[in-house]
Amino acid sequence: MTETRRATLKDVAAASGVSRATVSFVLNETPNQTISTATRERVLRTVRDLGYVPHGIARALREGASRIVVLHIESGIGGNYSRSFIQGLDHELTAHGHVLLVRPGAPTGTAAKQILDAIRPRAVLSFAEICRTGDEPGDDDRPDGLAAHAGLQIRHLASRGHTRIALATPADPLPGDVRLRICGRAAAAAGLPPPVCFPVPRSRSAAVAALAAFRAVFPEVTAIAGHDDETALRTLAAMADLGLSAPADLAVIGFDDTEHGAFATPALTTVQIDGEGHGRRAARAALGLEIDGVPPGRARLIVRDST
Template identity: 60%
Template sequence: MEPARRVTLKDVAAASGVSRATVSFVLNDDPNQTISSSTRERVLRASRELGYVPHGIARALREGSSRIVVLNVDWSMEGNFSRSYIRGLDAELAAHDHVLLVRHGEAAPQSTQRILDAIVPRAVLRFGEAYMDGHEPDQEDWEHGFAAHAALQIRHLAERGHTHIAMALPDHAFPLTGARLHFADETARRLGLAPVTDLVVPRPRESGAAAVRAFLAAHPAVTAIAAFDDDLALRTLTALHDLGRVVPDEVAVIGYDDTEYGALVTPALTTVHIDAEAKGRVAARTVLGLDAADLVMTPGRVIVRDSA
């Protein structure tokens, strides 16, 4: 007697008259998808009647791990880009019966090899590489890539009359610092602004205020600061407050990647919002060898608040 064939997402989709992606959204209770109650009930009923059981990681292991994709997140990104990218990657892999395994922390070669030996994943991705699309001079994507996102800050400040802009940077090595400065400076050049100067804003609070004080004394023409991320922007706002500088009247500040804290401070932080769900879906289809031409990238946008 032949063993019963396992019920798949494709079977549930056919029985309920929807796509596999919709079945995945319903079964995973994806809060970011709007699905009618009638469709949701139809999918759940078909799933129950067919006896569909999600395979999970156990099935992937039984199949030689060909259905696992590993994502290494070895540097901290807490904004909308990382959340939306991982959400899109996970949802698209699930829609094609694959499992996403996210590893946080530095991906040392030996630890990565242990993962490869243990589960033989379908693919191993590094989150930082996804964020670096367009970082080479001959590959700059000024429409949807990292270059376009970095340019939003400088363009917003230029539109408000700022001609001398600084970039607030972290006080430790970071993979994207060089590329970010390059894109900011290139945007300033295209807009006819002065070259972007860099400002390191260290921890703790007193050190940050001292660094900002020294910088502004040495660069009195600077009237706006574009921060590497919202964390640096908040450190900069705190330093300016401690120095008695009025934001944005004396110095404007714009953040990057729209973390939730920016809306909670005074003045509320102007920042750049990036939705990378489509980029995550593209990554999933790429590793699975599937066409991604129908996926539409969502442009980054400036969230205008009080600080710039």
């Protein structure tokens, strides 16, 4: 079987009728070069026609880094937000000539170091660190930030007359999670005491036992804000097994607007997040570009039956 020869920079230059230096200037978007629009378009058209792909290793050696951005997705992170964030990150990187590599696991350890040493990425991102943003001064006032999204949960429950709220978290929350502090600030702004924490186990029977024990200690809690939709749905299932109903016994609100919430009984009230916008902004920040031109959407409340 004959292997198809890979197109080279020399091939692109010959087919375009320009020098190899000109092709390089166009592909690398080198500033301060007087290349006409017609020539630039002809070179790019030839690149597409020939299927030319720059040699990544050689370019990494020349530029000091490849055009790859690595995103580490730690275990236990999922949902609509992560999927739409990755989509936005990928689209924005592609638009600027970069490639996204998503790697499961933490950005530490021997395997991670081997990958990073081999590909010399332009930037390395940790999704867990991104999820922890929103705990800085002034973030409560940003309508598109994590603090505003989490605060919307608390404000909605407060508007329904609830004065004692709990934050339902995964049983093994990520280290350094800031959601409890963010929700605490939102509660204080509404004149309410800080939410108490309610870890929800993944096992249904364990979640039932945990909810029964929690209500025995905190009978004054009348509403629960879920760390995400999954945690909120586990809370609703535990409530059903205990003969409790939402919102009569406990109001429950989720976070992230996954498709499962609409099919629950009762249907889950939740907060919709513009993960794609956040991903695009993260891409531009990683590339050293201005992020103001890509504003993510505001927090959006999806009101259903559970509150």
